[in-house]
Amino acid sequence: MCEQRQPMSIENVQISDDFWQQRREVIREKTIEYQYQQLQESGTLENFRRASAGEEGGHNGMWFQDSDAYKWIEAASYVLANHQDPELDRRVDTVIDLIATAQRTDGYLNTYFALEEPEKRWTNLNMLHELYCAGHLIEAAVAHYRATDKETLLDVATDFADHIDRTFGDEVDGVPGHQEIELALMELADVTDEAHYRDLAKYFVDLRGHDDRLAWEFKHLEQIAGYDPDDNEGGIAGQAAGVFLEDGAYDGSYAQAHAPLREQATVEGHSVRAMYYFAGATDIAAETGDDALLQHLDLLWRNMTEKRMYVTGGIGSQHVGERFTTDYDLPNDTAYAETCAAIGSIFWNQRLFEETGAAKYADLIERQLYNAVLVGVSLDGTEFFYDNVLASDGEHDREGWFECACCPPNIARLLASLERYLYAVDDDGLYVNQYVTGTARPTLDGTTVTLTQTADFPWEGTVEIDVEAPEPTEFAVRLRVPEWSSGVSVSVNGDPIAVDTDEGYVTIKRIWDEDRITADFEMDVQVLEAHPNVEADIGHVALQRGPLVYCLEGVDNDIPLYQYAIDPETEFEATYHEDLLDGVVTLDGTATVPSKDDWDGELYRSAEETDETTARVTAVPYYAWNNRGPNPMRVWIREA
Amino acid sequence: MCEQRQPMSIENVQISDDFWQQRREVIREKTIEYQYQQLQESGTLENFRRASAGEEGGHNGMWFQDSDAYKWIEAASYVLANHQDPELDRRVDTVIDLIATAQRTDGYLNTYFALEEPEKRWTNLNMLHELYCAGHLIEAAVAHYRATDKETLLDVATDFADHIDRTFGDEVDGVPGHQEIELALMELADVTDEAHYRDLAKYFVDLRGHDDRLAWEFKHLEQIAGYDPDDNEGGIAGQAAGVFLEDGAYDGSYAQAHAPLREQATVEGHSVRAMYYFAGATDIAAETGDDALLQHLDLLWRNMTEKRMYVTGGIGSQHVGERFTTDYDLPNDTAYAETCAAIGSIFWNQRLFEETGAAKYADLIERQLYNAVLVGVSLDGTEFFYDNVLASDGEHDREGWFECACCPPNIARLLASLERYLYAVDDDGLYVNQYVTGTARPTLDGTTVTLTQTADFPWEGTVEIDVEAPEPTEFAVRLRVPEWSSGVSVSVNGDPIAVDTDEGYVTIKRIWDEDRITADFEMDVQVLEAHPNVEADIGHVALQRGPLVYCLEGVDNDIPLYQYAIDPETEFEATYHEDLLDGVVTLDGTATVPSKDDWDGELYRSAEETDETTARVTAVPYYAWNNRGPNPMRVWIREA
Incomplete structure (x- = not known):
């Protein structure tokens, strides 16, 4: 059984929104280019060249460096889906060629292992991320195929997926330390219509927490790839921050491997891993019609959103292990709230929405998109936060790149595929989940209609949607009522619609022709x-x-x-x-401040x-902070 | 010129106070014995044995381990001053014999250098603490001589002091990384009446900040004692936490050597060093009648007390470097507030009081004694805090001993010499600085009078003092009016005295015979x-x-x-x-607490x-916390 609701393909949605377009142009015009330079400068592409040439040693960067290239291809593919850019198209093809020639004849593909430890494939599932890289390869291949109809990278991906399918459950039994391949295989199954990829995804999701392969590796370091007995820092194992408990025992919770998924009552461990895991599991629940699993995933969602999430939507409160900790443990100045984790949460929530139609998941996507994700990139698109504090004394500052460069390409691929998160269709009609100016051409009840949405989010709550059907067609339009909205009014062609927001949507089911919906949140x-x-x-x-x-930033406030x-x-x-921070709404008010006049030493x-x-206080959107140099910031302000 | 006011000798004061006697008995009966065992178990005495025997290598403990033995002798001597304890007396003599035989023929004495690097004396003034140990040797010798009239250790101390006098300013020009010898030499001059020790103390105080010897050592590590090129951690240099600035340059402020004393406008650096330094400098200001220096020291005092001190009197807010940081930087959960720093502050404040007669210094001694110092030792006298947080999530816990065991013997020597801080005499009469039950026999205007003080501090503010003069004698009795007191009434023989608290003292000048003073603070x-x-x-x-x-402790409070x-x-x-925490006054009241009933997830x-x-809340004295196991604590409570 597929999800009840389907996102729209990128090609059928055009975004022309002031707020997002600006950011997406930065992605297209600067970030994609900048990241390509980083692929060159960091030696990521050189790794593929060397592996193609059969060289040995000299692998550049992290063990999962390959994934940077894959995420770049994925982001570039989303751009190509809606934009003619022959130069980018050719550049992508060149990188794909490089990747394809680095693939081994048996389908295996990973430059770290090719160059450094070819004989130790699949021995360090915890940390060396072969399956993680494979997942990103597959996601890139699916995106590239969808955008260009080219099967060049898809062939590489299916060859590698087939190799994994032959290997796992047979030669090797185990799950990846970092999830990603699960959701990727589900996508691969969708585009190839090959069910065995779904079975393989299900194998990885179901085995986790049932086997002791990951724990075994930590007890047999000398048998795993990457082990260096001379490395005082602990080598590969030592780099796995958060993997050990204080007594030195393996901590399965870091990779959500401490218990089978259905026995986990709380969101634990490395937050990006958790999000990718739950996203893949949601796909499988949808595919198999496993309502119990879906309900269990919602239980985890509630633990996360009710006890372990920053108000920004940021998740993972601890630097060590980049992880969830305990209920209500949400320090602001040491918040981790990794950009990638919020992105992963959007992947998961989109799937939960597709399966359930519940507005709360789209609400969270909105919160995370405008806050936890957007803060991760500077307004000019070239500097990034990896971790996102909610309070800073002025030291925290975005950086151009990271040794572990997962976040920048992740932001790029999310924003470049924003089209996928705005609308969804089901048998009954259309969901409008995000309010973003542009057009969409969904096919409803066999008829392709045109929706032209005009919004000024996140600054104003008024939305106009013009529906144009080539012939009168009956379907439902469901407008998400944002959780933050204190009042909603909706009309069609000027006639007010009775609004019942209990379901999180205002549903307008009627025969549409040429009609205008107006909503005010x-x-x-x-x-x-x-x-x-x-x-x-x-x-x-x-x-x-x-x-x-919002947040207070030192530059706007005197004390x-x-x-x-x-x-x-x-x-x-x-x-x-208009001229502030590329255009923002500020909030200005009066605050209570202590008088310092009569302290007399x-x-x-x-x-x-x-x-x-009293003193005036000015707040700016949290996503926009640190675009006027490093300076103090805080989201949580004392209550008078 | 000597100080205007003189403390009373320990022998002339007897303490029989419920609150302090209990703690001092613990010092006498447990701590002194416990510390002696530690001197044995830590190899401290073994170091002296080996040095005496001319052995090489195998030095135990820190480079300044000798000072533990000296501080133990000093504390034991204070005990012996007022208590017959032949066994302790003999044990002290035995340790002194051991120390004496370890002294080199030229007067030099330091077991680290004797055993490890005899040829590198005086090459690492920054960190190897020869002069610091010499200072503690001198303080111990002075205390032992005053308590027992024996000159055994005094001879060792004068021989070493003479050696230092011959060496410094001649063979070596420089100041100690850790001050201590300055104030010790001033005491040695007092008991020996040898003015050249004062000149030597003045040399060390005056040179600091004017020379670049300490900075030079950090640039020439290979020439200094303790340097180990194979030590990745940086060896001696690396252990000097806080000595380096971020760019690797030497940070003179760590040891108050960044500028001459008179050009330092703020208290900087390692807080114990600072206190010992200022104490020695105050002695010199007193001795030389240098009012400008004294006023400058008061300027530093005001910076400390007005901007860099915890409400407990704790000082030094940063773990790294055990140091002062910046004005108003006083984090609670990471407070350092080293016990030794508060003790050092008491040393300094006693000297400031003696020179000026200002009550504010005695006020601070009271605050630090009852809070910042007393919290450093468990009620049973066997466990210690090195650093004293003002907020804990339940992890902070006293320990039996420390690798760097400066605090436990420091507490012992302070509490064992508490007599010195209660009264002072000047030409005009007597100061009553601390309210502690017991008797004192000061000599005033040539007549030795007996004062019997009855107080129930810190629980009740009423004090009775019976004055008995063998013949009618005129002198002033000055009662300190504690800074915290909201109202004061004083009477003599039932007749109220007009109280003017402006000077911080109620002064009663009259002819005394047999009279009773009653004060109520x-x-x-x-x-x-x-x-x-x-x-x-x-x-x-x-x-x-x-x-x-006071503080809240988790064990007393439900939420x-x-x-x-x-x-x-x-x-x-x-x-x-009576039965709680060896007897304490608790504060019980009603607090506002959030309702958690209607949060609905x-x-x-x-x-x-x-x-x-609302909820009831119970506070206990801060000094008494962590005597019922580790549990959460906080001094600062949210304001409703």
Whole structure:
């Protein structure tokens, strides 16, 4: 059984949205180019060249460096799907050729192993990421095939997938330390219509937590690839931050291998791994009609969103192990909230939505997209946050690239495929999940209709959708009612529609011809508090307007940020500034601040003497911080 | 010129105070014995044995391990001053014999150099602490001589001091990385009446910040003692945490050597070093009548107390470098506030008081004694905090001993010499600085009088002092009015005395015969706030009653400590519990706590919905925390 709802293909959606278009142009015009240079400068492409030439040694970068090339191809393919760019097309073909020639005759493909330890394939599933790279190869191949109809990379991917299929469950029994191949194989099955790829994905999802292969590797370091007895830092094993428990025992939870999935009641371990895992598992639940598994995944989703997620949608609160920790443990200044984890969560939530039609998953996609993901890249598209703190004393700063460069290409491939997250179709009609200006041409009840959406998100909550059907056609249009909206009004051709937001959607089922839907989602400033068990946020509030979480940045505010206190009743003024931060709405209001006049050199005094005054405070969207140099920032502001 | 005011000798003060006697008995009966065992087990005494026997290599412990033995002798000597203990007396003599035989014929004495690098004396002044150990030897010798009239250790100390006097300013020009010898030489000059020791102390104080010897050593590691080219951790140099700036340059501020003392406007660097330095400098200012220096030291004192001190009196807020950082940087959960630094501050403040007669210095001694020092030792006297956090999630726990075991013997020598800090005499009369039950026999205007003080500090603010003069004698009695007291009443023989607290003392000058002074210092619960520039404390309050700072401990309170919020107007009930924590007054009141009833699985929601309730909260004295196992603690509580 396939998902109930299908996303639209990139080609059938055109985005012309002021907010997103600007960012996507940066991706197309700068980031893709910049990343290609990085592939060259980091030696990533050189690795493929050497492997093609049968050389030995000298592998550049991380063991999973190949995946950078695959993610670049994937992002470039999404760009090619909607844009004529012969030069990029040729460049992609060249890289694919290089990859294809590096593939071994048996289908195996990994430059680290080809160059460094050819005899040790599949011996270090924990950390050497052959299956992870294979997954990204497959995702790239699927995207490239869909965008260009070329099968060049798809052939490489299927050859490697077939090799894996022959190997695993037979020569080798085990699961990858870093999930990714599961969801990729499900996509490969979709485009090739080869069911055995789904079986292989299911094998990897089902075996995890049931076998002790990963634990075994940690007890037999000398038998695994990458082991270096002279490396005081612990070599491959030592680099696996968070893999060990304090007593030195293997910590399966790092890779969600501490228990079978259906016995895991909380989201644990490395957050990117977790998201990719759950995304693949959701695909399998959908494919097999396994409602129990789906419900279990929703239980994990609730643990994440109700106890282990930053207000930005960021996940994974601890640097060591890049991982989830415990319920309500959400420190702000040391938040990890890796950009890739939020991206992984969007992959997972899109699948949960496709299977269930529940608006809450699309709500979370919106929150993570506008906050946890977007903050990961500078406005000019060339600098990136790997980890995303929610409070900084001014040291935190984006960087051009990372030794472990997973995030920048991940952002690129997500934003370049934004079209996939806006709409979905099912037998009954169309879902409008994200409000982004542009057109879509879904086929509904056999008729291809044109929707022209005009929105000014995230700044204004008004949306117009013009529906044009070539002939009168009956279908439902479902408009997501954003979780943050305090009031909704919808009309069709000026006639108000009764709104029942219980389901998270306003559903308009009628015979459509040439009609205009107008929706207004009230976009008030919300002053939020966190659950009192979140120690880091207690006594503090955060500002949100529409889908955007706000922050105070030092550059906009005169006194130290920790000294501002905000009364939840404060009226904030929302003002659009065209010239600020590529155009943002700021929130301006009055805060309580301590008076420092009469301290007379005292450091401590009776609290009854407290003397306060007021000061103006300006908040900017969280995603836009650190675009005017490193400076102090905080999302959570003291509550007055 | 000597100080204007002189402390009383230990022999002339007898303490019989419930609160302190209990702790001092622990020092006498357990700690001194325990520390002696540690001297044996750690190999400290073995170092002296080997050096005596002319052995080579095999030095045990830190390079300054000798100082543990010296500090033990010093503490034991204070005990012997007021207690007949022939066994301890003999044991001290035995250790002194061992030390004496380890001394070289030229007077030099240091077991690390004797055993490991005899040819490299005085080459690593930064870290190898020969002068620091010499200082502790001298302090021990002075204490032993004063307690027993024996000159055995004093002879060793003067021989070494003479050797240093011959060496420095001639063969070697430089200052110690860790101050201590300065104040010790001033004491040695006092008991020997040899002025050249004062000149030597002045040499070390005055040269600091003017020469580049310490910086030179860091540029010429291969020439200094302790250098090990094979030590990846950086050897001696690498162990000098905080000595390097980020660019690898030598950081003179670590040892207060970044500028001449008179050009230092802020307290910088390693806090113990700073305190010992300023103590020695105060001695010199007193001796030379250098008012400008004294005023400069008060400027540093004000920087410390107005901007760089925890409410407990703890100083040095950063683990790396055990040091002062910047104004108002006083994190609670990572506070360093080393026990030794508070002890060093008491040494310094006692000297500032002696020179100026200002009550503020005695006030700070009281604050540090009851809080920053006392917290350093468990109630049973066998476990110690090296660093003293002001907030713990439950991990922080006292330990039996430390590799760098400076704090335990330092506490022992301070508490064993508490007599010195209670009273002082000058030409005009007597200062009563600390309220501790016992007797004192000061000689005033040529007459030895007996004062019998009865107090119940820190629990009650009432003090009775019976004065008995063998014949009617005129002198002043000055009672310190504690900074925390909200009201003072004093009477003599039942007749009220007009109280003017401006000077910090109530002065009663009259002809004394047999008279009773009664004083009542109101001991309200104070709810304190910190200066708004202290980010760690903003929006929080601390509780104090009398000299005691309080804290919440998890064991006494039902919900997570960060969830309690206290209104400064709250009436707290102060109740003495005889059976709790060896007898303490607890503070019990009502706090505001968040209601968790109606969150319905939400993690974030509108702050306007905030629902609060109340809960009882119990605070215990900060010094007494962690005596019922490790558990969460916090001094600063959210303000409601």
